[in-house]
Amino acid sequence: MLEALRRGAQTRVAKLLFGLLVLSFGIWGVHDVFRGWGRGAVAHVGNTAISDEEFRRAYQNELDRVSQQARQRITAEQGRAFGLDKQVLAQLISGAAVEAHGEQLGLALSDQTLVEGIQSDPDFQIDGKFSKGNFDALLRQIGMTERGFLNLRRKDELRAAIIRSFVTGQTVPKPLFDIMHAYNDEKRVIEWIKIDPDAITVAEASDEKLKELYDKDQAKYMTPEYRKVQVLTLSVDDLKKHVTITDEDITKSYEATKDTYNKPEERRIQQIAFKDKATAEAALKDLRDGKKSFGDVAKEAGAKDTDVDLGLVTKKSLIDPKIADVAFSLEKDKYSDVVEGRFATVILRVTQIDPGIDRTLADVKDQVRDKLATEKARSELQNKHDEIEDNRIAGKTLTEIAESSKLTFKEIPATDATGLSPEGKPVLETPDLRKIVTRAFAPDSSTDDSAIELSDGGYAWVNVLSNEAPKQKPFDAVKDQVKDNYIVSERHRLLEELAKKLVERVDAGEPMSALEAAAKNKVEKTDPLTRKTIPQSISEAVVAQAFALPKGKAGHGPSPDQTTAVVFRVADVIAAPEASLTETDQLMRQLNAELANQTLTEYTEALKKRLGTTVNAAEMNAALGLSEE
Missing domain, CATH: 3.10.50 (Chitinase A; domain 3)
Known part of the structure; x- marks a missing residue:
């Protein structure tokens, strides 16, 4: 119901604004359909109230949305644990603040303007004309009168007008565009070498050393509770x-639902539609005489492959019963006679037949x-x-x-x-x-x-x-585990030490090739990379460091598999080229959206502070079904 309400209540401008602002400014959730219902208000922004029913509906709507994204049902309790209740309330408060400001500004829309807007809304039109039937059907579905719907529409229009004044009036400063373009499109070439783990040797630890490590970190070697x-x-x-299920119950259920146990016959059907019967008759003659193929005739008729192939379908799935009867009586790979269907004159061909299966009661009794x-x-x-x-x-x-x-x-x-x-x-x-x-x-x-x-x-x-309670494991029982932990820790320390020494050598002027003996590996070089280009051979941490260092400087970081270290040098820095028209449009849209979000957030926060915002925690808990305690 809420989805239908949203479709009916939003203008095209509002829909565009929703797409632009939804990431950080969620005031387009559940509208004020239920304002004034229920026991009271969960919050006030100035003199504008947010009813408990409005909040409860908005919270349920958010749970449904998150559940759909997570592909599992999120309960009300889980939603509260995630903080969804506070998020929903914040969104409703922001919307109420904009509404209150609109009232202060004296903004208003006449009923005539609203009616004209509804009549021109494509959501209520059929073949380009307003459909009173569609409009009345929506009102019945959401349980509203025309007056109530007009009031709802008026609030949306006023909110959209206020927000549009921010969005359409702003421009992205050129210095900001230049900085972001340079940041996004700058490229760097990286020379790098992966240290072979065998380049370092971990000394064997004595029993005394292992016992010392065990005593130092005994919390690691406890049984769980x-x-x-x-x-x-x-x-x-x-x-x-x-x-207990009787045979009589089984027979009665089977007779009532026997079709659900059967597998209907399916056929892959091809169809060519013609403008008139004469054209179809001529095409059929060419097909049966072998002068043209089915594909040739379809192409001449202006049909695409997707228009011709109806797929593997059942008889019931075909809308036109006349075409369905012909298609399911036709032999495989044969051409039908010309069929004057309900919507078009067609020639049919069946290329695949999967027979149906009728299952008896004995087949499906269990x-x-x-x-x-x-x-x-x-x-x-x-x-x-x-x-x-x-x-x-x-x-x-x-x-x-x-x-x-x-x-x-x-x-x-x-x-x-x-x-x-x-x-x-x-x-x-x-x-x-x-x-x-x-x-x-x-x-x-x-x-x-x-x-x-x-x-x-x-x-x-x-x-x-x-x-x-957890118990301390004796040293003898975990000695091998202590040894493994020691080897891992010591290997990491030695690799870190070696990587730092190799970085110092490069920064002192040695070429990367001079490191190959110590690292027991070969130097490699990347193609020019942007900040968002992460090759499989080096980690994201290495790329991030490379864009923070000047040309010629070196650094080190973990390998992608976290087994060793990588030493690198910034071989070249390539400034961002002039932005193309496509790149300019894309970045401008991104920056406009971010500026709009920031502006609107600041605007609503200022409104809430100026108008005064109060939250009734007891009413909010009651709306969520929580006790006073």
Whole structure:
């Protein structure tokens, strides 16, 4: 509904502004459709209020948007943890500030102007003419009167007018353009050499040295904290085991939905459309006489390949029933007679036929039974959840509940915070393992009895029985680990020392080729690079340093695989060439957008300070469903 509302309420100017400003100035979210509804206001900007219903709707809209981007459902609680509630409120406050300023400026639009704007809006037109039906359908969908929609449109138009005055009136200063172009398009050539890890030798550490390192950093060599945990899970699969499905149920469901179990016949259909029947008849004669190919006829008819090939389709997917009947009765690779369809006169050809499959009840009986059992289990899931919660409140243990409810239950002798046993194996085979152990290791795990929502729609309850504090691992048990850590640390230190010495030699005037013996590798040279060009052979850190150093100077950084060090020298600095027209337009658009965002942010912050902004935290919490506590 909100998407439809936005489409109806925004002008073309507003849409362009949205694309320009959305990165940092989100005032185009949920509009003031619901202002005045609900219990009160979560915030005021001057005399302009933001209702709790408006905030709640805007927050839900943002959750939907983030969920779509993340490709998983973001709950309201997770959204608050990410700070989305504060972000949404800040956006609504910015929008309210602009609206309040417009009222102070005395800006107004007449109803006649608004009506003319709506009538000329392509979103409400069919074949270039205003469609009252489309407009009324939108009003019914969002539950608004024409007067309410006009008021909404008026606010958007006024906001757009104010913002447009900033955007259209600004220009990018030439010095700023020149600096940014020079920064973006300057190029550098880098000479570099990768130090062979064998160029340094790590001395063998004595047992005394290793013991010294162990004593110095004993925190590295501790067992993790382990907790003994009980886990009760409620899933659809659990409930399905206790659902009874009769043969009568299966037969009735199959008869009602048998088409869903069948695979319809599919055909790859080609079609050429003609302006009239006579032209089509002449083309068909040429095809059947072998004078022309199907492709030749299509080309003469002005059809593209994408126009001709309808793809692999079912009969039901073809809009014109007359064409569908002919196409699905035609032999493969044969030309149809001329078909005068509902929308065009055509010749058809079928190039591929995938036969359909009709599945009997016997074929899909188990599938139907599983489907019905799943549906019944899902409908029973919440009731079972509530039953378990009631038993928990009554003081029953998870073990007792599991026995009486016949649900999945497991007592885990020891798990660490990552869900691994002391043997290093996962303690549960479930995609929700991390979520379950997070509850087990939460600070309030001993008192939090609420269920965990699982990814399959089920629930889990966790009870921590005991915990085992981290213990110091004896030196003999981790001696090899200490040795490995020593080798890694010492190798890094020696490589760093060698790289610094090689940089000093280059800065003292030696050519890069003089380093090859010490580095046990060959010097290589890059093509001219920009700041954004990162070759696979050297790391981003090296490129960043190279653009910070003057020509002829050297530096060092990590190799892309982090296994060794790279020493480099800035061989050449190539100033940015004069910007082309395309480059100029692209950079101007970027700088204009950034300046607009900065200007509008400063503008709204000044408005909020001048008008006065107050937030009702209690009302905001109530809108989010949080208690006063």
